[in-house]
Each structure stands twice: as structure tokens, then as C-alpha cells.
Amino acid sequence: MNFLYTLIIYPLYTIIEVAFTLIDKITHNEGIAVIGVSVAITLLCLPLYAVAEHWQEVEREKQNKMKSGLDRIKKAFSGDERYMMTTTFYKQHHYSPIMGLRSSFGLLIQIPFFLAAYGFLSHLPDLQGESFLFIRDMGSPDALFSIGSFTVNVLPIAMTLINCGSGLIYSKGHGLREKIQIFGMAAIFLVVLYNSPAGLVLYWTFNNIFSLVKNVFYKLKNPLKSFWIFSCIACIPILIFILFVFETKTVYKLVFALAIAVVFSLPILIKGIKSIFHKFLTPLFEHNKTRTTIYFLSCALLFILSGLTIPTSLISSSPVEFAGIGSNPNPLGYVSVTLMQAAGFFIFWPTCVYFLFSKKVQSVLTLIMAFVSISALLNAFVFMLNYGDISATLTFLNAVEFKTTSFISILNIFILALAFVFVTLTISKLQGKIFTYSFGIICFAMVSLAVTSISTIKKEYNSFVASGNLNEVEIEPIFHLSKNKKNVVVFMLDRAESQFIDEMFKESPDFYGTFSGFTFYPNTVSFNGHTFMGAPLVYGGYEYQPLEMNKRSDELLYKKTNEALLLLPRIFTEQGEFKATITDPSWANYSAYADLSITDDYAKIDGYQTIGKYSTAWYKTHNEENSLDNTDALLKHNLFIFSIFRESPVVLREAIYLKGKYWNSNGNLTSYTNVINNLAPLDFLPKLTDFSETSEGSYICMVNELTHSSIYMQAPDYVPSQSVTNYGTSKFNKDEAYHTNMAAFKRLAKWIEYLKVNGVYNNTKIIFVADHGRSTYEDCIEKDNELDDKIAGDRYKGRGHFHPLLMVKDFNAAGDLKTDMTFMTNGDVPSLALQGIIGNPINPFTKKAVPLDTSAIKKDGVVVTSSDVHQAWLYKDLYTFPIKENQWWRVKDSIFKASSWSQENIAN
Structure with missing residues (x-):
């Protein structure tokens, strides 16, 4: 069950978490963040609902064509004869009873999204005690009023009424079976969500509102065009409010404005995609095998890179830091978790999406996935950059310059643009073998790198275990002080x-x-x-x-x-x-x-x-066995997102890192592993020390x-x-x-x-x-930015390091x-x-x-070095420290004065 949850639900849970955290960070309002999540998920699901509607319409037409024939069979036959005649009739019409599930496809789509939303919003600490509009506490049922001893929760009732209204519009002209399905599901959601936290019900209520709007537009002659016009009209007051009334950072306003600009330019974007398809993707459309091969090799590359190569490479750099944590004393346990998460993101859901759509959409998806996989490789290895030491929970230990707006980030974008052109042109000439062989070789290389890293992790972990680190020890004196010497x-x-x-x-x-x-x-x-x-x-x-x-x-x-x-x-x-x-x-x-x-x-x-x-x-x-340390949970959450961080363009990394939170919505999760590992021996110092008369000091x-x-x-x-x-x-x-x-x-x-x-x-x-x-920076040290830049470049902020x-x-x-x-x-x-x-x-x-x-x-004075080399195990075979000529500095008299620091050119 854990595997299935990670494979199917976890990717959706993560998308919901990222959407909530982003909107909450911008608006500082949990209620708006919940509604924003509903908007995001609705937009994400619109293509899926369009596919569902298509298959439901196909099923309805098929059923209508077969109805008269099935009615005659039911009237003329019974028992085994009816079964045999019905089976033969289905074969003649190339139909299988299992195809009947197509009519329930729209409902089936909702289940994983519901489970993900339920898992996220029903236990979200940020909603506890937070009010929104008439809701006093979004972490509890709304309990708006009571009738005697019975508490009435208004939101679930409103949600159900909206759901029924949406169902009435949608099922108009459809059969009784579909109507029973829709209203039955509405009743089930009412029972399940009646006593749920108001934040969760608010999310589902707005989902139903958006579903109602969607169903209204589906009944119009040109639903997509009508919906776009309606969206543009609705975006105008929203844009005015955000730009001139809403108080938030300018960069966040620009993000909102950019999103709304995308809405206005959708017809142009769609026209551009169609143009790319006709000019470059027709060969993919016509060759099923090549298209499918490129798509799934791209998915496999992202799966291996995100779930295996990057995590094992990171952990192998210092396996002991990731050992002995929580329920996974062996660091490879975290690799297996990340591998499952990556499988959900890059294998399960991409497979589902690919086979749901037409060949045209599949061709576009193939181009996108091929480009994303190549971009991930370039970002992870060519534009890896050095952000310094990192903790077991994957937070950087020193001040980090992410170079969000810099020459390197601009160069990164330029290289990615060239990569997109290369992928598009190569696909247009149907050079499928280039992708097949290249991606196959790269996947093999990525797995080989991971195997090497896994070998290192296993070796270091075995040494860690052999040293007794996983065993609980008695606290006995190890420091023996002399009373007389x-x-x-x-x-x-x-x-x-x-x-x-x-x-x-x-x-x-x-x-x-x-x-x-x-x-x-x-x-x-x-x-x-x-x-x-x-x-x-x-x-x-x-x-x-x-x-x-x-x-x-x-x-x-x-x-x-x-x-x-x-x-x-x-x-x-x-x-x-x-x-x-x-x-x-x-x-x-x-x-x-x-x-x-x-x-x-x-x-x-x-x-x-x-x-x-x-x-x-x-x-x-x-008495803190279960309540204090969260390193295990943080690492399980952060490791996969760290892979995405590594694979992303330089310009996006600061946003993904999010000050070490990696879009974790639970701000109460803090790692105390390293703290307790070091605090404990200091706390126990009296027990670790004894005294006696001795002949030696x-x-x-x-x-x-x-x-x-x-x-x-x-x-x-x-x-x-x-x-x-x-x-x-x-x-x-x-x-x-x-x-x-x-x-x-x-x-x-x-x-x-x-x-x-x-x-x-x-x-x-x-x-x-x-x-x-x-x-x-330290107040006691004379400030000199130019000197600090010479000493440490853009890595560190001050001479406090020395x-x-x-x-x-x-x-x-x-x-x-x-x-x-x-x-x-x-x-x-x-x-x-x-x-x-x-x-x-x-x-x-x-x-x-x-x-x-x-x-x-x-x-x-003395000669010190500003060299940033510090991972000792990498230099066990060296005879001298790798220090550059311009990394030597003479310090004398007072370290607080800038004039006391002078560069010392020493040849290697």
C-alpha cells in the first residue's frame, strides 16, 4: 500500500503542497491558498476532464447504437441463451462490457486527486486555528450553528448542493445510470466530508463551483472559446486588484501578472504549438514506435537521474551524515523512497497521460519530455554550481548566492534554448536512432554512476555499523581527572x-x-x-x-x-x-x-x-523519543525535491530551495539529529567524568x-x-x-x-x-566589502569565517x-x-x-588561506592542499581592521 500510495498519490500530493505553499507565501492567507490550490488542480485536470468527456460521449453513442438490439435480445431470450446472444452481439459491434467503465472515467479521475487533497489538507498544521471569512477554524469542521445538541456544518451542505446543481446541468439528456452515479457520489462526499476540517471542505466546495462553471460552458456551442473570453474578463479586475490594492512583494505581483498574461495569450500559444506540430512533429505523428520509444526513454532518463543518480551521488559524498537516522539507519533506505517517488512522477503518471491522448498530443508530449530530459542533464552536470556544505536535511550550511540573475543564469537559459532547437530539429528529421542510442547510453551511464555511489555508501555504512554507532551505550566515565596532579x-x-x-x-x-x-x-x-x-x-x-x-x-x-x-x-x-x-x-x-x-x-x-x-x-x-527529531521525515520529503533542484535552470533554484524548506508546507518540521548528537555528550559531561588520586596527570x-x-x-x-x-x-x-x-x-x-x-x-x-x-558579517570587524570579495569571492559574507x-x-x-x-x-x-x-x-x-x-x-603576522576546499575524504591521495596563488593572506596586529589583511602571493 505504501508503494502504491507513493507511486500514485504522492506526485499529486506534492503538486498540491507546492501550490499551497507558493500561494500562501505570496498572500499570507491560508484561505486564499486553499482556493488557489483548487484553481490550480482544476486547471491541471481540465485536459483530463476533456479526455474523460470524449470517452463518455463515445460510450453514450455506442450504447445508443446498441440499445435497440440489446432490448430485442432481452425481450426474446433469457438465461444462458441471453448471455450467449449478448456476447455475440457485443463481438459484432467490437464492444466489451469493460468499456462501460468509460462512462465513469470522469469520476475515476477525481479519486486520486481527492485522496491527495484529503491527505494534505486534513492534517495541515498551517490551517489549525486559522480563520477565513465565516470559518472560525479551518483545521476543524465549520460548526456554523447548532440545532439543539446537533452541530450543523454548513460548508459540506453547500458543497453538496453545488455538486448536485453541477450534476443536473451535466446529466441533462443523459441516461438514468449516469444521473444515479453523479448524485450517489455527491451523497458519498457529503457523508465522508461532513465532519472534515473546514479547509478541506472549502477546497472541495470550490472544486465543485469550478466544475459547475465547466459544465455550464460545456453546454454552449463553442465551450473553449466562451470559457477563454469569460476567463479574460474575470482576470481584468483580479489584475487591477493585485497590481494596485494587494500588498505583497513586487516580484510576486509580476508572477501574477505573467500568469494572467498567459491566459490572455492562450490562442496565440495554441496557434504556436499547432504551427510547431505541423512544421516539425508530423514525422512523430506518423511513426508510433519511434514516438513511443523517445517518450519513454526520456521518462526513464528522468526517473534514473532524479530517483537514483543524484540522490546516491549526494549521499555517497558523506554517507555517515545520512546514517542512523529515524527508521532508516541505512542511507540506502532513503534512496529507495526517492526512487519510488521518481517512479510516480516520471513513469506512472506520464504513462497514464500519454495513452489518454491522441497521437497529436502524444507527439507534443514527446517533444516536451525529450527537451526536459536533456535540460535536466545539462542543468545537473554542466550547470551544477557549488553551493557549499549541505546538512543531512539538505539545507546549505553557509550563505548561498544562487546566481538567480547573473551571467551564468543567462548563459544557462541560452544553452537550454539551443537544446530545444536541437531537439525539435532532430525530431523533425525523424532521427529517432539518435535519441534511442543516445538516451540508452546515457541511462546506462547514469545507472553505472549510481552503482558506484551505492558501493561507496554500503562500504561507509558497514564501517559505521562496525564502529558500534547503532548500539545504545551505557553512560560510563571516559574522562578521568586527577585530584592531586x-x-x-x-x-x-x-x-x-x-x-x-x-x-x-x-x-x-x-x-x-x-x-x-x-x-x-x-x-x-x-x-x-x-x-x-x-x-x-x-x-x-x-x-x-x-x-x-x-x-x-x-x-x-x-x-x-x-x-x-x-x-x-x-x-x-x-x-x-x-x-x-x-x-x-x-x-x-x-x-x-x-x-x-x-x-x-x-x-x-x-x-x-x-x-x-x-x-x-x-x-x-x-522523554523525547518520538516528538523532537524530524530528520527522517524531512529527508524523505527533501531528497527528491533536491534532485529537481539540481535538474532545474539556475534561475529557478532559489525558488525551489525556498530557504531550505523545499516547498515543505509543514513549518514545524525541524531536524535535531545533529544538534542532539552533539548536545548529548555535553549534557552528560558530569556523568562522563570521574576523579581520583593518581600518580599521573x-x-x-x-x-x-x-x-x-x-x-x-x-x-x-x-x-x-x-x-x-x-x-x-x-x-x-x-x-x-x-x-x-x-x-x-x-x-x-x-x-x-x-x-x-x-x-x-x-x-x-x-x-x-x-x-x-x-x-x-560581524559588527566588531571593520566592514570592507571589496576586501571580503577578494578573500572569499561571492561565497561568504565576511571575515568572521576566520x-x-x-x-x-x-x-x-x-x-x-x-x-x-x-x-x-x-x-x-x-x-x-x-x-x-x-x-x-x-x-x-x-x-x-x-x-x-x-x-x-x-x-x-601569519599567513592564512581563503581556499574553500574542505571535504577531506576527496583528498586522501594528495600531498599538498590545493590552494591557488591568490588564496593566501597575511594577517597581523588586529584582525578587526581591514588594513591588517593583505594578499600574499605564494607560488604553488
Whole structure:
């Protein structure tokens, strides 16, 4: 049943959802949006109703021709003789009783559309509590008045009366059988919809109104021309209202005006289509096999591209991000869902539509489908464009320039126009073999690409499962702090933002006491805007900045990164009296998940995964097993639309993406998977930490990515919530990234209080650091658009991408938070961690000294890179970072001043 629903109903459901979301976005009125959906579906179904009317008329004529003969047979024979004579009579007239279904075709068309509308509107959150005209709540029956204890719902009654009126007009002159059918269906709809939400009944009422109008025009001599004239007259006041009265964005007014212009120009458009047919499509009309082959190969190509190639390519780029989600722990489960959705859109409904229409219409449909499939290929591969990192719910993580009006979008349209000319001319010369062979080869290539991607997904998923990620774990201490020896703890908070610190402390004044002894370094720069190149020197110091790593061009990049990850653990355990614990090492072995095998050769270094490990326990602890996370539902909805996004012209992509909603009408659906995966280990920090008298100190490096997420949380405790009502008091309270940063610090504050209660705060050095900042403007950084354009082109909005968090508390440090404006980098972390513990630390891999004082290194500034390369697994075989000559920048003194940034031309 799920397969049949996805195949038949889901495409119609999606069309209804897109229409509702579009109209609601423009009008901000749910009632108008419901009526707009009714208009859209009516217009979409008009050709189908025309076909239905044709077949019904054929059936009526056939029945009328056979009526006298059947009456004679019924009068003269009975029993088996009547059956044999009737069967013979049908054969003589080339008729089968199953053809009688043609008279019910108009009703049959309504069923899937009704089911889709019912499924969408009867449970739509946007209708709950919304009023429209006399309807108090469109999410409930209208209940306009009561008679005693009986509640009267007016809309279903009005709907039925209109339906009956439409039926009377339509069935005039028809047989009793058709009249019974029509009025019987009206009665059934009354019973089914009587207690349904008013929004759904409003939709069906207007469907019946439009059906009534349609039936009135069908009785006229020239129904199509009359209907067009009526539509043009009706559009004039609508156009005046939209342009001069209705308040909405200018672009939306233009969309309405364009739609109305199409109505006025319909005769010209139809004439143009007929002209194209006569000039170019006659060969298709005359060759059934060629026409059908091209049509269905085009459908097959779109099906494979949308349902298989694009989804598997996307997921294979980072299979672990799509693993362990909801009811589909295996990412391939989402591919199967998308494949079914694509089958409905590009196989089932196109097949139904194709065989319903005449050869002329089939020829036009073939041209359209061939052009759409070629356009999809060009858009998906030639005009793919790079929109940056993407989350598990397919929202882009950084500011995106969709290039809606740009040279590339104009070029895209021009290329598509040439493609249309090419397809038309090729078809006109009946070069069917070109399409047959080309589309066959392309389909094979698309399937081959998908098979390769599926192989990658399976391999990564098996590794993910083998690492125990799907198993619920007990919460036991993994961080062992010494009560009598020194402890050093480094928290690498991915993308934690320096700009938020002052506001967080203002909003939560108790932080001043909790984070006693800390020094905040706001004048800190990172060496890249991504973890790939920004994190290694956080762990390993200046030897692992991008420029220095590239100088070691005879060693693989991932091995140098592994060195950086192990530098401090090895120094503490081999050159000092410490044990070491690290978690979730960033890009260890350039693996997408926490590859802890880098610690296997070191007995005194323990490696753990915490991200995603404690999520199940968190949900159970907070009784949120079924109510909070919607990643599963979002991914099932978004993945197919993402394929359409990739296949669409550049100019339409921003509209399809719709700020990450992909036309999802349920605004309450939010993904918390990544948030909970990272929030849980911070929430459980006290349970993950224990204390004892030891003979050795403890070095701990914990990596956490909560601060890399962006989602609103419920203040003042900043907890995940489906309905956030308190956004806090900070000036950043409507910045989702602020919420996740605040959530992280709320948990760290509880852990620090836990340390204080257990008497280990003073003998513990703590460092909070980020690998990079966020790609947005920051008020504290001097604005210079020209400089930002040179640094990051049109990808990012500001130098905030290079502004990470750095906070340090030394042993026995006390007092309120101090602010130090010394020029720092996140590459200072290893030196800060080692100061006062290891006298002359040596890099165990390169045998070079690790400086405890880094001021000389920073005397003339540091060289950072604006390279946007960041997916590490793609570069496991490289020896140097792929950085262009113009992507090196020297930063010195104050990162806040534009004059402190200068381009550094360094040859590769």
C-alpha cells in the first residue's frame, strides 16, 4: 500500500503542497491558498476532464447504437441463451462490457486527486486555528450553528448542493445510470466530508463551483472559446486588484501578472504549438514506435537521474551524515523512497497521460519530455554550481548566492534554448536512432554512476555499523581527572564564535562566577574557514598550518593531519607524566566518522567517540523519543525535491530551495539529529567524568560540533524545543548560531561547577577553542566589502569565517573573565596547553621543538588561506592542499581592521 500510495498519490500530493505553499507565501492567507490550490488542480485536470468527456460521449453513442438490439435480445431470450446472444452481439459491434467503465472515467479521475487533497489538507498544521471569512477554524469542521445538541456544518451542505446543481446541468439528456452515479457520489462526499476540517471542505466546495462553471460552458456551442473570453474578463479586475490594492512583494505581483498574461495569450500559444506540430512533429505523428520509444526513454532518463543518480551521488559524498537516522539507519533506505517517488512522477503518471491522448498530443508530449530530459542533464552536470556544505536535511550550511540573475543564469537559459532547437530539429528529421542510442547510453551511464555511489555508501555504512554507532551505550566515565596532579583539558568547539562571548555573559551573569579565572582572546584568527585546513594547527601548532604542511610535499596530507591530532597526547604521555584521552578526532585518516585507529599504537592514549554515541540515551532521559527529531521525515520529503533542484535552470533554484524548506508546507518540521548528537555528550559531561588520586596527570581533548549547528532553542536554559517561545535577551537572540553556542556554554558551565564541587578546578587548565568562525558579517570587524570579495569571492559574507573562539584558564587562575586583545591564533593552543608543564617539548614526529612562546612567530603576522576546499575524504591521495596563488593572506596586529589583511602571493 505504501508503494502504491507513493507511486500514485504522492506526485499529486506534492503538486498540491507546492501550490499551497507558493500561494500562501505570496498572500499570507491560508484561505486564499486553499482556493488557489483548487484553481490550480482544476486547471491541471481540465485536459483530463476533456479526455474523460470524449470517452463518455463515445460510450453514450455506442450504447445508443446498441440499445435497440440489446432490448430485442432481452425481450426474446433469457438465461444462458441471453448471455450467449449478448456476447455475440457485443463481438459484432467490437464492444466489451469493460468499456462501460468509460462512462465513469470522469469520476475515476477525481479519486486520486481527492485522496491527495484529503491527505494534505486534513492534517495541515498551517490551517489549525486559522480563520477565513465565516470559518472560525479551518483545521476543524465549520460548526456554523447548532440545532439543539446537533452541530450543523454548513460548508459540506453547500458543497453538496453545488455538486448536485453541477450534476443536473451535466446529466441533462443523459441516461438514468449516469444521473444515479453523479448524485450517489455527491451523497458519498457529503457523508465522508461532513465532519472534515473546514479547509478541506472549502477546497472541495470550490472544486465543485469550478466544475459547475465547466459544465455550464460545456453546454454552449463553442465551450473553449466562451470559457477563454469569460476567463479574460474575470482576470481584468483580479489584475487591477493585485497590481494596485494587494500588498505583497513586487516580484510576486509580476508572477501574477505573467500568469494572467498567459491566459490572455492562450490562442496565440495554441496557434504556436499547432504551427510547431505541423512544421516539425508530423514525422512523430506518423511513426508510433519511434514516438513511443523517445517518450519513454526520456521518462526513464528522468526517473534514473532524479530517483537514483543524484540522490546516491549526494549521499555517497558523506554517507555517515545520512546514517542512523529515524527508521532508516541505512542511507540506502532513503534512496529507495526517492526512487519510488521518481517512479510516480516520471513513469506512472506520464504513462497514464500519454495513452489518454491522441497521437497529436502524444507527439507534443514527446517533444516536451525529450527537451526536459536533456535540460535536466545539462542543468545537473554542466550547470551544477557549488553551493557549499549541505546538512543531512539538505539545507546549505553557509550563505548561498544562487546566481538567480547573473551571467551564468543567462548563459544557462541560452544553452537550454539551443537544446530545444536541437531537439525539435532532430525530431523533425525523424532521427529517432539518435535519441534511442543516445538516451540508452546515457541511462546506462547514469545507472553505472549510481552503482558506484551505492558501493561507496554500503562500504561507509558497514564501517559505521562496525564502529558500534547503532548500539545504545551505557553512560560510563571516559574522562578521568586527577585530584592531586595537573590536568589539561582542551575543548575544540567546531565553529564556536568569538563575537558571542560578551553577549552570552551579559545574558547569563552567573557565567562570570562560573568561568572564573578565564582569559578571553577576541583578537584571534584562524588559518582557514573550514575544519579541513583550520583544525590541524589547533592540535599540532604552527608546524601544521597550511603553508607549512604544503612545504612537506613528500608526505601525504592525511598522515600529517594524523600527526597533528596525536602531537599533544604523545608529548604529554611520552615527555611528561600524563595519560591522554581524545574524542572524535577531526578528519582522522580523512574519515567522515571518528576513526580512532590512530590511537592503536599508543597504550597511554585512549580514543573515544562521543558525537552521536549518547543520543538514544538523551532522548530517553528527556522523554523525547518520538516528538523532537524530524530528520527522517524531512529527508524523505527533501531528497527528491533536491534532485529537481539540481535538474532545474539556475534561475529557478532559489525558488525551489525556498530557504531550505523545499516547498515543505509543514513549518514545524525541524531536524535535531545533529544538534542532539552533539548536545548529548555535553549534557552528560558530569556523568562522563570521574576523579581520583593518581600518580599521573590527565590530558583530555574533546571535540564537539554543537556550535557548528544553527537552530533556535528555548531560553533561558537553551534546550531543544519544537515550539520556541523564549529566544533570550541577547541582541543575537534571533541568530540560530547564537542559540547553539549558548547551549554549549550552558552545559560547559554545569561541568565546571561539577569540577569545583569535586575540588579539581584549580589543578586543571582548560582551553576553549574553535577551528574557524562563521561566514557572516560581524559588527566588531571593520566592514570592507571589496576586501571580503577578494578573500572569499561571492561565497561568504565576511571575515568572521576566520574569527574563532579562544578562552584559556590556567592553573589556580581566579577572578572574573578577563579580556586580552593580544594578537593570537588558534595555532597557539598547543603552546598554551604545554606551558608550565613540559619544559622543552619536542614534536615526536618531526623532532622539532614546539615553542612555548609564539610571539616571535606572529611578529610580522601569519599567513592564512581563503581556499574553500574542505571535504577531506576527496583528498586522501594528495600531498599538498590545493590552494591557488591568490588564496593566501597575511594577517597581523588586529584582525578587526581591514588594513591588517593583505594578499600574499605564494607560488604553488
